[in-house]
Amino acid sequence: MTAPFDLRRPEGGRIDRARAMRFVFDGAGYSGYAGDTLASALLANGVRLVARSFKYHRPRGIATAGAEEPNALVQLRGNARSEPNIRATQVELYDGLVAASQNRWPSLELDLGALNSVFAKLLPAGFYYKTFMWPPGFWHFYERLVRRMAGMGRAADASDPDRYDHRWAHCDVLVVGAGPSGLAAALAAGRAGARVILCDEQAEPGGSLLGSGATLDGAPAMQWAGAVLAELGALPDVTVLPRTTAFGYYDHNALGLVERVADHAAEPLPGQPRQRLWLVRARQVVLATGAIERPLVFRDNDRPGVMLADAARTYLGRYAVACGRRAVLFTNNDHAYDAALALHAGGVDLAAIVDLRAEPGGLRVDAARARGLRVIAGRAVTATHGRSSVTGVDIARLQEGSDLAVLDRESIACDLVLNSGGWTPSVHLFSQSGGRLRYDEATGAFLPGRAVQAVRAAGSCNGAVALKDCLKQGAAAGAAAAGDCGFAAAPPALPAAEPEPESAPMRLLWVVPSDAPVGHKGKHFVDLQNDVTAADLRLAAREGYRSVEHLKRYTTTGMGTDQGKTSNLAALAILAEATGREIPAVGTTTFRPPYTPVAMGALTGRTVGALLDPARWTPIHRWHVRAGAVFENVGQWQRARYYPQAGEDMHRALARELHAARNAVGIFDASTLGKIDVKGPDAARFLDLVYTNSWSKLGIGRCRYGFMLREDGYVFDDGVTTRLADDHFLVSTTTGNAAPVLSWLEDLLQMEWTELKVRLTSVTEEYAVVTLSGPFARRVLTELTADIDLEPKAFPFMSLSHGTVAGIAARVFRVSFTGELSYEVQVKASYGLALWNACMEAGEKYGITPYGTEAMHVLRAEKGYVIVGQETDGTVTPYDLGMGWIVNDNKPDFIGKRGLRRADLQRPDRKQLVGLRLEAGERRKLPEGAHLVADRDAVPPMPMLGHVTSSYWSVALDAPIALAMIKGGRARMGETVYAPLPDRVAAATVVEPCFWDPEGKRLHG
């Protein structure tokens, strides 16, 4: 060599030499160019050692140039943007990039974890299962040590500052992969007029053309690609998505894509999402995902400097980087000669081509020989040398019928070992789609077989090898896909590729012999990421893990972040050999999404934080906020729980609110309750069927409380229903059940009782609802209305009046959930706040006090009113609640009628609703959920009677009260039961569940 050898070759490549980029790896500064990947830039700087392996902490370098990289995983960026396990081969270099190696301590060069290698003999596949069992119970301690070695990179130490996006997309034809096959497919479909999405995981479309140096019509192939892209760009219905990986193929031609919008910069622009998840529904799919070169499995094939042949060619062709100065190619096929020749032409000294085949021949081999290259046939690389970088290889002759290669040994010094064991088509997505694979003996690969979705494979993922075949298949697939969508098209005219020589057959040799039996000396790595060796795989097979799925799980082969893209085939072939089966009989493991790992942020999208779930607000919400209310989530609704005033805690605020509601007047926002308009001539009949009680005879303007059961007889929902007209009812539901109840009623009407003429409309949000409750409720209302007669005779309990309140058209319901005189005023939602304000103003002189859900709960508990979901839990009947009166058994049918009759629902010792009073002077509430027993001295496990469903401090009674569901409770009135609590045993007397105004004088008042 004359000129000093610079790994970055003086010319060529698709890098922009005008734009130098500084970057840092493991604290050291380097520079590269725009267009580089982190891997190409590291290689250009002569950085070989970039990682440590998972289990043995062996030094590792860069083995590939793409998504299949098993070794070169780095920790990228820092702080809150720190990302673990990023493949250096896929990171676009940007100015200021910071990366670090992982899984080593204290440093990459000197990694104490490598001590594991010393114990390697004790750590065969599955060793965990065989040890750490003694002394019993000590796994706990061993695990701590084991866990220290877990993982590779680290999660960031602060919340991810970036935003992510989702978007739905629809197209006629989705083309995955923008190599020559994909470009031809997209062109064919796009020209035909179809809506096309073309995506490729790489920064630039072109696929293998980016680095191969191929020509089309005599010009560099990328010129053709550029023209195609320009034409596609001009078509309005074609979307080209670079940096976009199709990661999952789901049912009915739905695919998940992830677009890396801003990963090629230090951080996203303001407002820009970092990544975008595309949910694509495609009528037709063309997979043009290419093929991945397969490494050979030879001894110590993991040293930095051992690399796939085509990857080295890509580094040279695309990034103008020579991966070494002196190379040895180790191959079982013709194709790799192309790479060797390209490297040779690029100035790399090619020390030898070691070909496993005894008599390689054909044009490529001739060409190599013609260039004076040394082709060593019938031999194998039997070992590599070096520590943090390869320094040479041993080769020896293969012998028929021997597991060893010891003859004609020779050592060759080199700093680069290229190897190629053939190509594995990327059938991941095809297989995810449910398509069958078929094994091709000649190439030792699984190819797409019968498709079950509307999908076609084209190009080298479909087994095509020559560029012209890839183009042809791509164009045909694109045209056919468009045709199936109704866009007639002939495949476009294609450029002419250089004629490619016929390949001679490859030699499949899944484990390359060395001078010692496999497993005795050095390591034959199959899965480089998880450090799984050929010996491990054979051991597993020997131990009976004969299913490929057992093999995978026992050895962890293919379970790393690369999901075995370079290793799965060899692993199953080794298993086939070890168990005397054919490869297709062994089969592959299951291909699963994602094709390459997807950031959890991208899966999340923008529905996080405040956008996680709608916070539903009532029309009066703003008032509550201004009043300093503490809110609680009830389903999606946010409801005011209590309104603390300065210096008040919840207890004090509650006491004040309760006092007002019992002694003056309270005001409550009840807008969230579900409201369903039930209209039609059969409305009453319908309600008779869905409620336990009867509705036909309910007068117009009258209200009634009802239970809905499920078919199995258990309480589903409750609420007050009002008859507005003969054929018109207003049903109210609990807040949380509004949607389920409506949907259940629609189900019954649409599917079961289709003859009923009833229509349902949700009017929950049409009205704001303000409840006035307490002895002065009437007085407040009197101040606000002139046209509603509030006299009890004219407007009795459980009835409705229409009129104006505070000048607003209103429906006023005289119902009560507090046990006090109480009115529910409904107005159109936009007037809700005005109504509330008017009530506050008019009520001032009566001491009107807003109360929240907490006080509401206490008030109703004092009355013994149940809350569905608190007293009930899906296993409670109306009888259990002591509310048998609400079940009209004379009706021929209602939902739940038959269910209630079942044997277990008739048991006398079912849990029943009771009240609990504590001993006189006891100030401590029972905890809600506390369980009750009959025997004060019982020890666990003890027979339990039931549990406390509600428990409050009753201001009205100045004592704690509780409701409980206990076995045979109605028969236990007056008995003492006990709640064994962590700190004491509390005693309580079983009483009727109503603690306040049992005669109901107040609410009828």
Add this chain to the structure above:
Amino acid sequence: MKRYSIFSLARNALSHHEDWPQAWRSPEPKPAYDVIIVGGGGHGLATAYYLAKEHGISNVAVLEKGWLGGGNTGRNTTVIRSNYLWDESAHLYEKSLQLYEGLSQDLNFNIMLSQRGVVNLAHSEHDLRELSRRVHALRLNGIDSEVLSLDEVRRLIPILDCSPAARYPVLGASVQWRGGIARHDAVAWGFARAADARGVDIIQNCEVTGILRDGGRVTGVETTRGAIRAPKVGCVVAGHASVLAAMAGLSLPIESHPLQALVSEPIKPVLHTVVMSSAVHAYISQSDKGELVMGAGIDTWNSYAQRGSLPVVAHTVGAVCELFPIFGRVRMMRSWAGIVDICPDASPIISRTPVEGLYFNCGWGTGGFKATPGSGWVFAYTIARDEPHPLNAPFALERFSTGALIDEHGAAAVAH
């Protein structure tokens, strides 16, 4: 059975690990057995093991249509706990947890039981109430369980977002310290090896295609490898329970749904307990290899395909990122699904059937991994004695007629 230990490992290292025996045989099926177990998942293998160990019945075949442990046993998120609400469930799952606690030694196979604690988060007053109810019940049942304050949660799981400004802020939690995770495959393999050592024939790639009967009695099964006779047949086929039942002319209160799960790339340990949140719909743990293991929801439609929809996975991952905002940049490495057998009350069926000699153990749905040894133990008892053990008597099929369901859905999340 050659015992596994650090010494056997050292010995075998000297011979380059070339002399390890098979963990289990791959025998040809015999024409007849005393008991046939259909389904080589954890529950089926455990049943066979305990039939041999506890009841001296070792002329047993386990018939598995694919590879052993390849059903839900091989695809679950490995959460183990016994903190169930109702007494019946609590006692059954507690029996199982206790068996788990000695299982590595019993089987001489390290199943890596990691009792790192299972934390259930509460996000609403309703959640808190339910959680308290459960903890109280468990305590009186003698099962460890406690309530954690928000501060305790924060200290235990520093990476959890406990901010009160969250859309659904964490308000508190319960914990069962004895809960945790185990290595799921090891449970299947450990039972298989130990059952095999006691003479059980484990026959893989052998699908049961019919149930042979003579009048009201079972006489054996038809399989893809021919008919095999036995006076007692126990079906433990999880998602395929209805298919097996149909072969015997029975129908079950079971629906099969895909349940998805996923793992992240392996990262250095940051999460040291199991965290579950039913309100935000996420549960997550970190394995000893470093992956975050996450369970998603079921797809609402019936399916026998081990695949589900992307939005279901996305929803779960979103919930996880909401709880753990540092995970946004951690990446999902693999997702998959199993077919779970869902009962109307979310409790299992371990029962005799109207066909004499035919037993079913199914309906474990989304939560039967934790029950594996206990389920096998009671099912072996039920088959051996032709009557249920008191622990599984409440889980008989009759409950669907009488209405004595054991509703473990948790209380309905509604309020006024």
Add this chain to the structure above:
Amino acid sequence: MLLIHCPWCGPREEVEFRCGGQGHIARPADAMDISDAEYARYLFMRTNPKGWHYERWNHVHGCRRWFNALRHTVTHEIRATYRPGEKKPPLPDGTT
């Protein structure tokens, strides 16, 4: 990620729908006269077939209509969707 043909709205994404389980289960008219065991058949017992399944769907986030579908539980192919009251399509293998 199913693509479901609402019999009214046409093809829509699965997220707009909710599955209502097995279809064509008649509510027993003689419920009060049958045994608990027979009633349990209606309440709980399901065919849950591995293969073609008649099932109910609700277009909850669309037209709110319920409808029936014939779907395969292994391939997930939806052979037909049809309105309530419309005749059940035959099973693709000829039986009903």
Add this chain to the structure above:
Amino acid sequence: MADAIPRLGALDHLGLAARATAEPGAAGVWLGERRFLAKINLRGDPQNAAFMQAAGAALDGVQPTTAPNTAVRAAAIDLLWLGPDEWLVVAAAGSEAALAARLAAAVAPHGGTVTDVTESRTTITVSGPRARDALAKGCPIDLHPRRFRPGDCAQSLLARVGVILLRADDATGPVPRFELHVLRSMADYLWRFLEDAGQEYGVAVVESEDRSQGSGIR
């Protein structure tokens, strides 16, 4: 008296009127609100010619359509298909009481039902050159100009919220315009979602043309 009583719109707390601009400039997504549009739910049997006729007559000749997912648009009324026996009448703010009464009277004899749902939903407008891109971030409907044409409507999801979606432009201009009728309680969430989704393209709040009530609904 009623005139004096303040009405509160679902998004009033956001102060949109003050933020509104007449010139969206470079913004790709233009958001606005149309408050209080009259909305009336109409149910009836489309096979019943008398019902259809009566409804049409009461709606100034706007006949309910049986073509799913389309709206009939007239000067003062939009009539959106919601289901096989369900439509949404959208008309000028303030007209709901009279319109509902008129419609109810007309269709009741023919088995039709009418429910005023004016206050249940508000209407958010989304337009601008990137309107489709912003909507696609949450909405699974195919909004391609050939697939979702002027006058097409759909009920679907947007993010986690159910919406009624109408393409409200007439396709002559380059900029599509959509109207979203969304439940009042979720409007704040939806608005924030859209602002967030549109951020990438730039968001402008535009004056909603009907803030001066009483004009026609377009």
